[in-house]
Amino acid sequence: MRRQTILFIVLIVCVLSARAEDSIKVSAADLQALMQRVERLEQKADHPNKLGDSAKVQRDNVQSTKERRHGRFTIGGYGEVTAKHCFYSNNYLRYGKNPEKYKNDHYGEFDLPHVVIYLGYDFGKGWSVGTEIEFEHGGTESAVEIEEEEGGEYEAEIERGGEVALEQFWLQKAFNRYAILRAGMQVIPVGGLNAHHEPTEFFSVYRNEGEFTIIPSTWHEVALTFMGSTKNGWHYQAMFLPGLDSDRFNRKNWVKPGAGSPYEFKLANVFAGAARVDYTGVKGLRLSLSGYCGNSFRNTLSKTNAELDASAYKDVKGTVTIGAFDFAYKGYGLVARGTLLYGHLSDAAAITQYNIAMRKGSVSSKQWVASDALAAGIEVGYDFFSLSRTLREKQQQFFLFGRYDYYDSMFRYDNRPTDMYAWCGRHRAAVGINYFPIKQIGVKAEFSYGILKPGTRADGTKGKIYNDEPQIAIGIVYAGFYQL
Numbered sequence: 001m002r003r004q005t006i007l008f009i010v011l012i013v014c015v016l017s018a019r020a021e022d023s024i025k026v027s028a029a030d031l032q033a034l035m036q037r038v039e040r041l042e043q044k045a046d047h048p049n050k051l052g053d054s055a056k057v058q059r060d061n062v063q064s065t066k067e068r069r070h071g072r073f074t075i076g077g078y079g080e081v082t083a084k085h086c087f088y089s090n091n092y093l094r095y096g097k098n099p100e101k102y103k104n105d106h107y108g109e110f111d112l113p114h115v116v117i118y119l120g121y122d123f124g125k126g127w128s129v130g131t132e133i134e135f136e137h138g139g140t141e142s143a144v145e146i147e148e149e150e151g152g153e154y155e156a157e158i159e160r161g162g163e164v165a166l167e168q169f170w171l172q173k174a175f176n177r178y179a180i181l182r183a184g185m186q187v188i189p190v191g192g193l194n195a196h197h198e199p200t201e202f203f204s205v206y207r208n209e210g211e212f213t214i215i216p217s218t219w220h221e222v223a224l225t226f227m228g229s230t231k232n233g234w235h236y237q238a239m240f241l242p243g244l245d246s247d248r249f250n251r252k253n254w255v256k257p258g259a260g261s262p263y264e265f266k267l268a269n270v271f272a273g274a275a276r277v278d279y280t281g282v283k284g285l286r287l288s289l290s291g292y293c294g295n296s297f298r299n300t301l302s303k304t305n306a307e308l309d310a311s312a313y314k315d316v317k318g319t320v321t322i323g324a325f326d327f328a329y330k331g332y333g334l335v336a337r338g339t340l341l342y343g344h345l346s347d348a349a350a351i352t353q354y355n356i357a358m359r360k361g362s363v364s365s366k367q368w369v370a371s372d373a374l375a376a377g378i379e380v381g382y383d384f385f386s387l388s389r390t391l392r393e394k395q396q397q398f399f400l401f402g403r404y405d406y407y408d409s410m411f412r413y414d415n416r417p418t419d420m421y422a423w424c425g426r427h428r429a430a431v432g433i434n435y436f437p438i439k440q441i442g443v444k445a446e447f448s449y450g451i452l453k454p455g456t457r458a459d460g461t462k463g464k465i466y467n468d469e470p471q472i473a474i475g476i477v478y479a480g481f482y483q484l
Helices: 002-020 028-046 054-061 191-195 209-214 305-309 348-356 389-393
Strands: 073-086 107-111 114-124 127-136 142-147 153-158 165-176 179-187 220-229 234-242 271-279 285-294 320-331 334-345 372-383 397-412 425-438 441-452 469-483
Touching: 165 220, 191 209, 191 285, 191 320, 191 334, 209 334, 209 372, 209 397
Parallel strands: none
Antiparallel strands: 073 107, 073 114, 073 469, 114 127, 127 165, 142 153, 165 179, 179 220, 220 234, 234 271, 271 285, 285 320, 320 334, 334 372, 372 397, 397 425, 425 441, 441 469
């Protein structure tokens, strides 16, 4: 009907024009061309997407990462708005000789832990690029902190060179599903948290404390990666990257501070490798193994290689070895996730001695570092909205969850006469809720209780030394990736 109406109007115009000007003629060829033009317009009218119907395009593209349609341009990201009240002290001496002094202290925080913007583009023929810019704590990566090792002195800390953290920038060539090469700044997927760090992928308001404490998170380095997947559910990655920097290892965070660089470049005097294998061949289940191995000691600017070779540290390598198993299960309203991660640092005592002797103002925290660190955690949640057909159809979810963590950044260390760092190991239990009005947005609330590991008292007896650490926290989170 639309086609006949358009033709009728055009013919009337032509006739009127012909009467006005006898010189204008409408031939059969002209009519045929006109009909073809009208047919093309009609086809576009029947398919508003091709005309750029923004409302429909937006509806089609508001999907999760696993559901997104094929497109060349990818935009997305994730973010967290959080608040907490801690029923314990944040004084830098709370783990000192008189922890009882701070027993009744408490404090609160509002924060934007992570705000990330992702942009990617598929050039075709297997070539693509991905970029991710992260703002931590609502600003740049510089902050003023109270330095525990220097009498509570205020110091400006720079976690990485530059004012904005470029978390990812990589170029990728996909030859087929089995063979993909990626080069550039990218996430090192060791452990469950680094591989799945979006806030909709864990129940807690904040990232789980164990992995987040002892290894970098989100761990990103300039690396060369070979990866791929098979049709029966196997996914694999192998990475070549610069080693960690042992100058910045410490007691509280083990090797975590050794990633990235405080300079305008990444030191690469030593190298490392990382790998990850995932199996997703069973519906709803993911099983994963990941690991990292590389030297760390000579990634320093404090001494030259010649000076180290001529010193007592000539044979020190500081090899960091990390192994992790993590899993996730989703089905029948139940979600369960867990991680077990163990790390070893060779020559830990020598590295401690070297770091403590570094001059004031160096990048080192001049602290003891452990030879071994451990983190284990598991969380289980049930979606009570899955019991309602109406709420399932609306894709809303309401989880009641529980979580347990145990971690120790000083699990084993050498040449210390007493257990001075018992506060570095703790149990943490949490219960809470997650409400998702839509898949990409969640509201979280939890109560957690940290129980610090017993240690050695001043009189030499073993027992509880430090105060427990209860807290309540709430958060609003977002994560979404859309293809245009």
